[in-house]
Amino acid sequence: MQETQYRHSYSLRSQLTVLVLLCLLPAVLALGLLAMRYQQYQHSTLSEQSQQSARLLQSTIEGEVQQARQLLTALSxxxxxxxxxxxxxxxxxxxxxxxxxxxxxxxxxxxxxxxxxxxxxxxxxxxxxxxxxxxxxxxxxxxxxxxxxxxxxxxxxxxxxxxxxxxxxxxxxxxxxxxxxxxGKTLRELQLAPEQHVSVYDADGNLLATGGAARLIWNQSSEASLRSLLHQRQTAIATAETSAHSSYLVAINHPPQALTSVALATPQHLPAHGMLADLAALGTGTALVLLAVAALAGWCSIRLWRSMLALRDAAQALAAGQPYTLDSMGFLEAGQIAHAIQSLQGNLRRHQARLESQVAERTAQLEKNRSQLETLYATAPVGLSYVDAELRYVRLNEFLAALNRQPVVAHLGRHVADMIADADLRREVLADYRSVLETGQPAVNLPRSGHPETSPDQLRHWVISYYPQFGSDGRIVGITGLMLDVTEQKRIEAELRQSRQLLRSVVDNMPAMIFLKRLPDLRYEMFNRYGAQLYERADSDELIGLSDADFVGAAAARSLPPPTASYLMRRPTPWWKLPKNPCAIAPARRAT
Missing domain, CATH: 3.30.450.20 (PAS domain)
Incomplete structure (x- = not known):
């Protein structure tokens, strides 16, 4: 029955040829999709590179301007x-x-x-x-x-x-x-593209200098938009068009308190030349690979067709435990192998589905962990930071950034010492970080005090902990910092100590014996100075921890009524007689 079913089947060679042709169409479609995605990637990369170049260029120019200002200040x-x-x-x-x-x-x-x-x-x-x-x-x-x-x-x-x-x-x-x-020298040192144009403005948006490509003349709408961004004194990126209808990507960088701002204009067609060359190379390589696969498939089909009969006979003979010979037969064996492959493919698909499910679960868990970390950084009422091994900020939350009166982005990449204005606090924090880097051990609950930028006239108190993070080589790659503001707790503790001292002063100076017993052993927890004088003790601390048995004996102490009875004073001495019942304890009342 199987021989009848596969007798009119196509040869393996023809099926491989059709398969190669069918694979060619998806490959062409995939190549087109890849080209589109590659173009999107190039545009995104161009935006990021433009922003980075503008930031670096502005930082370089601002540094040179600041050096000139410092030189003039020294002369002035x-x-x-x-x-x-x-x-x-x-x-x-x-x-x-x-x-x-x-x-x-x-x-x-x-x-x-x-x-x-x-x-x-x-x-x-x-x-x-x-x-x-x-x-x-x-x-x-x-x-x-x-x-x-x-x-x-x-x-x-x-x-x-x-x-x-x-x-x-x-x-x-x-x-x-x-x-x-x-x-121009600065642009050459930073290796900017010759097609890019740079404009330097002052803090009020007035043009100071231009460099790079020929000066661009924007159309009316683009000119107004760029002027608006410059007057807003912020970092931004926008698309602008010249009067010659050329499209540019303009990255504007104007950090706070800077004397200059930079606008870097990059032609949006700049990556197109490289992209076309890459696509041409990719298309040529794909075509060569497909041709090689087609030739290899034809050659393999001939060999596979000749060997399939022998493989079929051998497999059946081995399954039946009988001897076999390699005689030539029809294309029935290809169908039998296809059936076996289909079964194997079903198993692979089940394993793949299980694997994809596990990957999806792991991805969801990672996303959940990331979301929880973002939520923690955004909502935690404590300062959180993460610095690299060079003590430069990699991440921190708004709570910590607010203490320095700087946004989070202003901290990133900056050294810890650059962001702490209080010299004493800066010295202590740097010492803490160096200790963690040298020992590799976490430093927990370190009390620190200082004057933050938000309240320079008020002394604030914090409890700071540092936890190192190690890389695969065992070296410290970063340190997580946690800072808890305990200023209010310090104030409450001071007020509590003052209240306790005031209460102790009042109790010690009252002309009556006052004491406090703890449960359940009824030993004295507190005794005022007047009571100690009645016992002829120089210091009331000598009575702390004693019980009635220490004064009247254990047997007499057991015969005493509950704590609501009158307190029995020490035994009278031959030379001093204690008045009868000098201090009585009022009967206890049940709280209602």
């Missing part, structure tokens, strides 16, 4: 400048202006805008006093410092200006003028 506080002695200023500036500095020239300008001292490389042209007065007008009006641009022969030069205070108005204005190619 020189005593010789207040006495109009410029020779010491020239010598001091020459020492501070190091080789390789982005600063091209240092200027000291008087109230008329005229430079009274120049130091550094000469500029391409002279700056007119009128232009200088117009540029420095905010400083003469009271602004302590600013970043401005000097338009010289159609090119903007970045300048950092600092006012030197005088009696009524600034005595001088110090200016540090950057090299004309400092921005």
């Amino acid at each position: 506080i020189h005593p010789a400048l207040q006495q109009d002695e410029l020779a010491p200023i020239r010598a001091q500036a020459a020492r501070l202006l190091l080789p390789g500095s982005p600063i091209s020239q240092l200027l000291v300008q008087d109230r008329s805008g005229r430079p009274v001292l120049r130091l550094g490389a000469p500029l391409a042209a002279e700056i007119s006093p009128e232009a200088t007065l117009h540029r420095l007008a905010p400083l003469f009006a009271g602004a302590p410092q600013r970043v401005s641009a000097i338009n010289l022969q159609g090119q903007n030069l970045l300048a950092v200006d600092l006012a030197v205070p005088g009696s009524a108005s600034p005595r001088y204005v110090l200016s540090a003028i950057f090299h004309a190619d400092w921005l």
Whole structure:
């Protein structure tokens, strides 16, 4: 019956050929889907890289501007400048202006805008006093410092200006003028793409310098949108279009308190060239693989067809325990093998379904754990942090970030010491971290006190614990910190100690014997000073822990009525007689 069923079946060679052709269509569809997903990935990667590049570029530019401001500050506080002695200023500036500095020239300008001292490389042209007065007008009006641009022969030069205070108005204005190619050099050092365009703005959104590709002219809507983002003084990324209908991805970075902001424009077609090359290589490789598979399948089909008969006879003979010969027969054996493969495939599918179910369960559990961790960081009324082995913040919650008056994102990547303003607290926390790094042991419940940024005039108290996390090599890869604010508990404890001291003072100075017995052994827990004097004891602490039996004997103590009876004083001595019943205890009343 099986021979009749498979007698008219197609040959293995033809079926493998059809199978290769059928596999080709999904491969082409998969290649198209892969290309689409690859394009989405490239766009997402481009956004992330643009933001990172803008952040790095802004940090570099801001660092150079801050270095220039610090140089000007060092010159402005020189005593010789207040006495109009410029020779010491020239010598001091020459020492501070190091080789390789982005600063091209240092200027000291008087109230008329005229430079009274120049130091550094000469500029391409002279700056007119009128232009200088117009540029420095905010400083003469009271602004302590600013970043401005000097338009010289159609090119903007970045300048950092600092006012030197005088009696009524600034005595001088110090200016540090950057090299004309400092921005281009910075872009080359950061290895930005030649197609990218960089614009540097001041804190008010005024253009200071441009670099990279040719200056872009945005259309009206894009110009308004970018201006709005710049005036909002925040970090953002937006899509903008030029007047030539070219689409760009613009990453704006403006950290708080920064003197400059950066806008990095990247063409959205920038990754397209590499993507086309990758897709071409992928398509060629796929086609070659499919051709090789087709050729290999044809060759294998011939060999498999010739060997299938022998395999069938051998399998049946082995199953029956009989000898067998390798005679040529029809294609019946392919069907029998297919049936066996189908059975095996069913088992594999069941195992695969079980495995997928387990993977789904593990994934759900991991997602649940992650959600619980996120909820813990978001809602826990304690400070939580995680730093790497270099003590740089990797993660922390809003509770801890609020103590430093900085957002969470401002902490990430920063060293612990950079975010703690209190010097004593910073020194103790760094010592705690170093102890955990050196010993590898957790440090738990360490009391620490300091003045946080949120309340610099109030001393706060915390209990801090540190728990190290180890990598696969046994080294510490991070430390989890937990900080509990116990300021209120400290205040309550102080008030409780004060109340106890006040109560003790009142009880000790009352002209009556007052004592307290503990249950169930009825030993004295508290005795005031007046009662101790009645017992002729110098200190009431000598009576703590004693019982009635210590004064009247064990037999007499057992004959005493319950605690509501009168207290029996110590035995009288030959030279002093205790008054009868000097202090009676009122009968106890049942609470209602």
